Amino acid sequence: MGSFSLVSAATRRLEGKVALITGGASGVGESTARIFSKHGAKVVIADIQDELGHSICKELNPQSSSFVHCDVTKETEVENAVNHAVSKYGKLDIMFNNAGTAGAAKLNILDTTKAEFEQVVSVNLLGAYGIFR
Ligand SMILES: NC(=O)c1ccc[n+]([C@@H]2O[C@H](COP(=O)([O-])OP(=O)(O)OC[C@H]3O[C@@H](n4cnc5c(N)ncnc54)[C@H](O)[C@@H]3O)[C@@H](O)[C@H]2O)c1
Numbered sequence: 001m002g003s004f005s006l007v008s009a010a011t012r013r014l015e016g017k018v019a020l021i022t023g024g025a026s027g028v029g030e031s032t033a034r035i036f037s038k039h040g041a042k043v044v045i046a047d048i049q050d051e052l053g054h055s056i057c058k059e060l061n062p063q064s065s066s067f068v069h070c071d072v073t074k075e076t077e078v079e080n081a082v083n084h085a086v087s088k089y090g091k092l093d094i095m096f097n098n099a100g101t102a103g104a105a106k107l108n109i110l111d112t113t114k115a116e117f118e119q120v121v122s123v124n125l126l127g128a129y130g131i132f133r
Contacts (some may be wrong), residue, residue: 015040018089020081022046022072022131023099025053032096037065042089046070046081047099072099072127097131100124 019036023029024045033043033056043065045053053067066088070081085092101123104116 011038012040017041017093018044018085018091019094019096020044020046020085020092021096021098022070022081022127025049025056029096029098030056032098033065034060037061041094044068044081044085044088072130073122075130078130095131097128099127
């Protein structure tokens with residue numbers, strides 16, 4: 001066995017796995033989607049940025065990636081994203097609970113309204129709670 005086959009095996013470490021990535025349309029989530037796809041995973045990008053999400057899936061292999069609109073603050077949309085992954089690819093192996101925001105919250109809490117803070121908590125904290133339920 002030459003070194004080439006060892007390298008190939010090493011670069012497809014997620015072959016056959018199905019991954020759902022919240023907040024996968026940009027930043028850390030987008031990079032994760034690209035790397036997971038390169039490693040052979042079927043990737044579902046779940047995000048509120050529909051255009052970006054669709055365009056990333058077009059760039060990745062369209063057979064093995066798809067976008068689903070999902071606002072993690074809405075439990076029904078999270079449920080829909082999970083169902084989308086399972087119905088499209090038959091299972092769900094990896095859930096990357098990455099969606100997050102600083103929202104309109106300011107660095108100084110005295111300049112941040114309660115509503116702005118609640119929005120951040122609803123995405124970053126309750127969004128994760130909804131996913132694990
Ligand atoms: N970048 C950093 O330095 C850093 C540091 C600490 C923690 N984080 C966390 O890492 C994660 C990714 O950060 P990033 O820098 O890639 O941010 P980013 O803003 O580039 O990406 C976040 C993604 O989450 C999506 N998103 C926002 N609200 C959403 C919602 N309600 N439902 C679904 N998707 C939603 C956005 O559309 C975006 O695509 C976040 O949870 C962030 O809080 C980032």
